[in-house]
Amino acid sequence: MVASDPGVATYDLLRWIPLIPLLGSVINAFLGQSLGRRNAGLLGCAAVAASLAIAGYVFFQLPPAGIFRDPIYTWFESGAFKVNLSLQTDALTSVMLLIVTGIGFLIHVYSLGYMGHDEGMVRFFVYLNLFIFFMLLLVMADNLILLFVGWEGVGLCSYLLIGFWYEDPNNTIAGNKAFIVNRIGDFGFLLGIFLLVTELGRQGIWTLDFAELQKHVQMLRPASIGLITLLLFAGATGKSAQIPLFVWLPDAMAGPTPVSALIHAATMVTAGVYMTARLHFLFALSPATLSLIAWIGAATAFLAATIALTQNDIKKVLAYSTVSQLGYMFLAVGVGAFSAAIFHVFTHAFFKACLFLGAGSVIHALSGEQNMRKMGGLKPYMPRTYWTYVIATLAIAGIPFTAGFFSKDLILWQAFSRGAIFLWAIGLITAGMTAFYMFRQLFMVFHGECRAEPHAKAHLHESPSVMTLPLVGLAIGSIFSGWLGAPEYLWGSVWDRWLQPMFGAAEHHGEAGTEIMVTLLTLAVIAAGIYWAYLKYGKAGAQIAEESENVFYRLSLNKYYIDELYDGVVVRPFTACSRFLAQIVDPWVIDGTVNGIAALARGLGWVTRGLQTGNVQHYLAGFLLGTLALVAYYIGQL
Amino acid sequence: MVPLNYYLILSAIVFAIGVVGVLARRNLIVILMSIELMLNAVNLTFIAFSRFLGSMEGQVAVFFVMAVAAAEAVIGLAIIISVFRQRQSLDPEEMQLLKW
Numbered sequence: 001m002v003a004s005d006p007g008v009a010t011y012d013l014l015r016w017i018p019l020i021p022l023l024g025s026v027i028n029a030f031l032g033q034s035l036g037r038r039n040a041g042l043l044g045c046a047a048v049a050a051s052l053a054i055a056g057y058v059f060f061q062l063p064p065a066g067i068f069r070d071p072i073y074t075w076f077e078s079g080a081f082k083v084n085l086s087l088q089t090d091a092l093t094s095v096m097l098l099i100v101t102g103i104g105f106l107i108h109v110y111s112l113g114y115m116g117h118d119e120g121m122v123r124f125f126v127y128l129n130l131f132i133f134f135m136l137l138l139v140m141a142d143n144l145i146l147l148f149v150g151w152e153g154v155g156l157c158s159y160l161l162i163g164f165w166y167e168d169p170n171n172t173i174a175g176n177k178a179f180i181v182n183r184i185g186d187f188g189f190l191l192g193i194f195l196l197v198t199e200l201g202r203q204g205i206w207t208l209d210f211a212e213l214q215k216h217v218q219m220l221r222p223a224s225i226g227l228i229t230l231l232l233f234a235g236a237t238g239k240s241a242q243i244p245l246f247v248w249l250p251d252a253m254a255g256p257t258p259v260s261a262l263i264h265a266a267t268m269v270t271a272g273v274y275m276t277a278r279l280h281f282l283f284a285l286s287p288a289t290l291s292l293i294a295w296i297g298a299a300t301a302f303l304a305a306t307i308a309l310t311q312n313d314i315k316k317v318l319a320y321s322t323v324s325q326l327g328y329m330f331l332a333v334g335v336g337a338f339s340a341a342i343f344h345v346f347t348h349a350f351f352k353a354c355l356f357l358g359a360g361s362v363i364h365a366l367s368g369e370q371n372m373r374k375m376g377g378l379k380p381y382m383p384r385t386y387w388t389y390v391i392a393t394l395a396i397a398g399i400p401f402t403a404g405f406f407s408k409d410l411i412l413w414q415a416f417s418r419g420a421i422f423l424w425a426i427g428l429i430t431a432g433m434t435a436f437y438m439f440r441q442l443f444m445v446f447h448g449e450c451r452a453e454p455h456a457k458a459h460l461h462e463s464p465s466v467m468t469l470p471l472v473g474l475a476i477g478s479i480f481s482g483w484l485g486a487p488e489y490l491w492g493s494v495w496d497r498w499l500q501p502m503f504g505a506a507e508h509h510g511e512a513g514t515e516i517m518v519t520l521l522t523l524a525v526i527a528a529g530i531y532w533a534y535l536k537y538g539k540a541g542a543q544i545a546e547e548s549e550n551v552f553y554r555l556s557l558n559k560y561y562i563d564e565l566y567d568g569v570v571v572r573p574f575t576a577c578s579r580f581l582a583q584i585v586d587p588w589v590i591d592g593t594v595n596g597i598a599a600l601a602r603g604l605g606w607v608t609r610g611l612q613t614g615n616v617q618h619y620l621a622g623f624l625l626g627t628l629a630l631v632a633y634y635i636g637q638l
Numbered sequence: 639m640v641p642l643n644y645y646l647i648l649s650a651i652v653f654a655i656g657v658v659g660v661l662a663r664r665n666l667i668v669i670l671m672s673i674e675l676m677l678n679a680v681n682l683t684f685i686a687f688s689r690f691l692g693s694m695e696g697q698v699a700v701f702f703v704m705a706v707a708a709a710e711a712v713i714g715l716a717i718i719i720s721v722f723r724q725r726q727s728l729d730p731e732e733m734q735l736l737k738w
Contacts, residue, residue, distance in 0.1 A: 614734025621661055 011061075013054060014070035014087045017097065018136035020050045025129035032122035041115070044125035045108040048132055052101035059094045065501035066090070067211075069142065081197070081206035088142035088210075092502050095342060096139040096274055099349045103266045104132050106470035110357050111258040113466035114364060124164060124256065131157035135267050139274060144193050144208040147275065151189070151239065154268045155182050161263060162255040174254035181248040185238015192231030199224045214281045222285070229282060229289040236272030241323050242330060243300045247563055249323055253315040257360030260315060265322050265356050266349035273329045273345050277338045280503055284336065294334020294415075298426040301327025303560070305433040309440070310547075310556040313370050314359045317441050321396065322352055324430060328411050331427060337414035339499045343485045344411055346495075347395070347403035350477035354392035357471055361385040361463040362445060366456045372441065377450035381460045384468040386446050388475040393442050395478040397435040398526050403482030409519050410485060416518050428525055435529030443538040487515060645686035653679035666721070666728040670714045677707045 024047025032040040062068060071086035089097065108128060115121045131154060138150025163175030197208060203219045205212070217225070236242070241249035252264045263269070276283055276293070283290055301324045308320035325348050332341035363370055365382055379386045395402035398409065408431060415424040450457060462468070485495035489512040547557070555561075652675055659672025681700045688696030722728055 609737075612737045614737030615730060616733070617661055617730055624657060624661065 008067045008069055011058070011068035011070055011089075013058065014068060014089055014140065015072055017051050017054050017058070017101070018087070018133050018140060020054075021047045021129045021132040021136065023047065025126050025133060028122055028126045028129065032126060035122075037116075037121040038112075040122040040125050041108075041112045044129050045105065045112065047129055048101060048105045048108050051132065051136065052098075052105050055094070055097040055101045058089055059098060062089060062091070062094055064091075064498070075145075079206065081201070083143060083145050083208065085146065086142050087137075087140040089140060090502065091499050092274075092277060092342065093139050095346060095499075097136065099346060100132065100135050100139065100267050103349050103353050103474070104135075104262060106473050107258050107262040107266075107353060107357065110261075110360075110467050110470040111256075113464050114258055114360055115256065116466075118256075120164065124161075127157055127160045127164070128258075128262070131161070131263060131268075135271075138271055142209055142211070144196070144210075144213075147278070148189065148193065151235070151271060151275075152186065154263070154271065155179065155186070155239070158182075158252065158259075158263050158268055161259040162252045164255055164259065168254075171254040174248075174251040178248040178252045181245050182238045185235045185245050187234075188231045188238075189235025192228050192235065195224065195228050195231060199228065210278060213279075217282050217285060220285075225282065225286045226288055229279075229286045230292070232275065232279065232282075233289060233293055236275055236330075237296065238272075239275075240269050240272030240326050240330070241300075242272070242296050242326065243303065246300060246304065246323050247566060250316055250319040250559075253313075253319050257315070257356060257363060260319070261353040261356030261360070264319070265352040269322065269326060270329070270345040270349070273326070273333060273341050276330075276333045277342050277503075280338045283333070290334050290336060292334070293330050294420060294423055297327045297330025297332075297334050298423045298430075299327070300324070301331060301430045302426050302433075305430045305437065306556050307559050308437040309433060310553055311437075312372055312557075314362065314372050314375070314441065314445065315356070315370060317372070317437060318352070318355055318359060321355075321434065321437065324434065325352065325396070328408060328427065328430070331423060332411040332414060335415050335418045335420050335423070337411065337418070338503045339496055340407070340410045340414050340485075342499065343495050344407040347407040347478075347481050347485075350474050350481050351392040351395035351402075351404055354388055354471060354474035354478050355396065357467070357474065358385050358389040358392065361467055361471065364463055364467070365460055366452055367459070369452065369456055372444040374451050374453060374456075375445045376448045376452070377446070378460070379446040382462040384462060385471065388468075388471040389442065389446065391475040392478045393438045395482070397438050397530065398431055398522065400523065401482075402479050403477070406482035406485050406487070409522060410487070412522055413487070413515055413518055417515075428522060431522055432525040432529040435526040436533045439530045439533035440537045443533060447538060448540075487519075488512060489516060642686055642690045645682060649679045649682040649686070652676075652682065664729050664731060666718050666730060667715075669730070670711065670718065673714075674707060674711065677703055 024044055028035070028040045028043060032043075035043065058068065068089045069086060070088070071084055073085055075083045075085040077083075108125075111124065111128065115124050118124065134150045134153025134157060136150075138147055138154060141147040141150055159175045159179040162178050163172045165171050193208070196213075197206070199220055200207065200213075200216060203216070205216045205219065207213065207216070220228070238245045249264060249269065253260050255264070283293075304320045304323035304327060308317050308324060311317045311320060325344070329341045329344050329348075332338070332344060361382065362375065362378060362385060365378070365385075366375065369375065391402070395404040398405045412424055412427050412431070415427055452460070485493045487493070547553070558564075656672045656674075656676030656679060659675065660669050663669055663672065681703055684696040684700045684703070688694065688700075718728065721733070725732065
């Protein structure tokens with residue numbers, strides 16, 4: 001069946017794309033200490049570079065609308081239900097492959113410098129390579145089970161890397177939070193997979209292969225499609241940090257900064273978007289779920305942006321910004337513009353990774369300071385970091401002819417032209433807030449006077465080339481990656497032509513005139529955001545050091561007390577319940593039962609052991625009495 | 639001819655003396671002798687019935703009992719000698735290690 005499909009080819013090279021990083025991880029895990037820190041780091045980089053080279057080669061080999069498949073072996077088989085360990089690459093996967101290996105490679109190189117002084121550098125590269133392996137498995141899987149393996153694997157690596165500096169209990173707690181919150185989403189995801197298998201099995205189709213699913217999803221009952229897509233989306237809200245499960249991502253910034261850039265901005269958190277795009281044929285059948293996704297996406301984008309407005313920690317601003325941008329992606333998914341969503345994944349990977357790495361460079365230069373109120377005026381000290389940061393800031397704010405302009409505008413236009421005017425308006429306001437908080441950050445970190453602590457100011461320095469070169473690479477991507485998806489009134493979209501076979505025709509409703517008008521409106525809002533940021537934080541003499549006492553300001557600064565709310569509603573009752581079980585039920589009820597039985601036996605023994613005197617004559621007396629009793633009994637019977 | 643009842647009553651008396659000896663005496667050798675007494679009381683019953691019923695089976699049983707009693711006496715006396723060498727005493731009251 002598969003072989004006769006036109007455009008499907010078997011291609012053995014695919015397996016090496018994930019395998020090489022896995023090999024790198026295993027070699028570093030066992031031999032890394034004897035290789036030395038530097039060589040272990042170089043090995044990690046080389047492994048990802050090899051994957052990138054193969055992925056690039058595969059990308060250029062891949063014909064439009066073609067699929068490469070690498071069936072490695074049958075993983076398990078149960079009756080008619082068969083799951084293969086097999087990889088595939090189509091247009092969507094090849095894009096994700098290039099993002100993961102390309103950005104991954106730059107971040108690996110950056111880590112050589114950033115982690116160069118760290119004792120745990122070998123362990124860091126073991127985890128980082130392992131992450132790349134699982135992420136590649138996730139995007140290359142040709143069935144849902146294998147995708148789930150990658151999905152859980154990246155979650156594990158995320159947990160390991162958030163708690164990388166485990167000596168500080170706060171980092172460990174952040175890691176646990178990320179893992180547990182993801183667990184909640186993953187539980188929904190798993191239930192969705194189970195429901196999909198059983199519902200399709202009821203129709204006689206036992207499969208989880210994407211290609212087979214696409215052929216047969218029409219047979220599902222509409223009610224079960226709604227439930228399945230909802231459960232799968234629950235998994236996406238966990239992994240991609242959407243309301244209500246977004247709380248783990250800002251805390252995940254406890255990990256080293258390259259991890260924040262790679263896992264918690266560019267790749268892993270977009271897995272939810274990838275999964276919905278991969279199963280677009282399923283989601284498209286449930287308009288109710290799609291509209292819920294769009295609303296959750298828009299609400300998340302808005303809420304996270306309002307929180308980002310007032311944060312003081314340089315990485316927290318970027319973290320909430322990531323949550324907000326992920327909201328945009330789900331807004332695009334929700335209005336059915338899957339191609340636009342993946343496009344935003346693509347451009348966002350560049351500029352957000354660039355921002356995180358730039359922030360890392362700043363933190364590195366200031367000996368670990370993360371509070372933006374203790375920064376300022378860094379521009380002359382670190383020119384390369386500054387200029388790449390500016391480019392990435394322009395890109396995320398959506399200044400024309402940067403990557404963010406094309407992708408965000410595409411999403412807003414898709415929302416507008418498909419009639420979701422209210423969602424579009426939320427997205428528009430969020431775009432203004434994005435411009436505000438990003439320029440606020442830029443002004444607070446690089447402009448004005450330097451408010452750094454004296455000891456940190458003493459050895460302010462630009463980061464080494466091994467860290468700034470990846471920044472330059474990402475900054476270039478932050479501009480040009482967007483040019484692939486230009487609107488029709490400019491030079492047209494290569495992107496849509498590439499992904500068209502996946503998602504069907506990308507509908508561009510409306511006419512170019514309206515599109516330009518909408519874009520101009522967006523630009524006006526963005527300009528207003530930037531100007532406001534300039535007035536509040538950029539102008540000479542701006543009062544940066546003071547925090548407002550305004551009630552909205554306090555709400556935003558304290559993240560709407562959502563963490564406190566979850567703490568009160570979920571965490572505290574849960575820990576109280578656990579404590580009750582651990583301190584009352586376990587020692588008294590469980591142990592009490594077991595010990596009680598033992599005590600009963602011992603007490604009985606204590607009473608009856610008096611009979612066993614050890615004196616043989618006493619036993620014989622008992623023997624005699626017993627015999628006499630038996631004789632008396634039988635005589636009585638006569 | 640002496641009636642059967644006499645034999646049985648004598649046998650019961652001898653057996654009872656044996657039982658009391660086993661339970662009450664404080665010397666292992668006397669206890670062993672009391673066991674012999676019980677066995678021989680039973681033998682007397684066997685013989686009496688054998689004679690009374692004109693059957694040889696009781697006499698055969700007696701031979702078995704005597705053989706077993708001989709073996710038992712040998713082993714019992716050996717144990718008693720061994721115990722005496724260990725403890726310089728034959729009082730069963732002092733031999734109660736085998737308990738809880």
